Amino acid sequence: MTEKREEESTAPRRLQLRTGSETPIDPEDLVRVSGRDVTPERLERARRLLEEMGPAAAERYLP
Numbered sequence: 001m002t003e004k005r006e007e008e009s010t011a012p013r014r015l016q017l018r019t020g021s022e023t024p025i026d027p028e029d030l031v032r033v034s035g036r037d038v039t040p041e042r043l044e045r046a047r048r049l050l051e052e053m054g055p056a057a058a059e060r061y062l063p
Contacts, residue, residue, distance in 0.1 A: 025050065025058050033061045 027046035031038045034046075049057040 025055055030057055030061075033058055035061075 027043045027050060028038055030046040030050060031042045034042075036042055046057075049060075
């Protein structure tokens with residue numbers, strides 16, 4: 001078990017999905033968690049969602 005935890009902690013940031021409850025989530029995180037490519041339009045939509053829903057916006061995509 002210890003080996004797995006060490007592997008997880010050394011994984012690149014892009015491979016570590018986070019929710020807003022752990023650390024602040026930014027628009028790019030929200031777009032990436034949705035599984036889509038990052039575009040200016042998607043970043044703007046994600047920014048609006050975060051303003052409206054706060055960190056709970058990520059829960060639309062993560063269980």
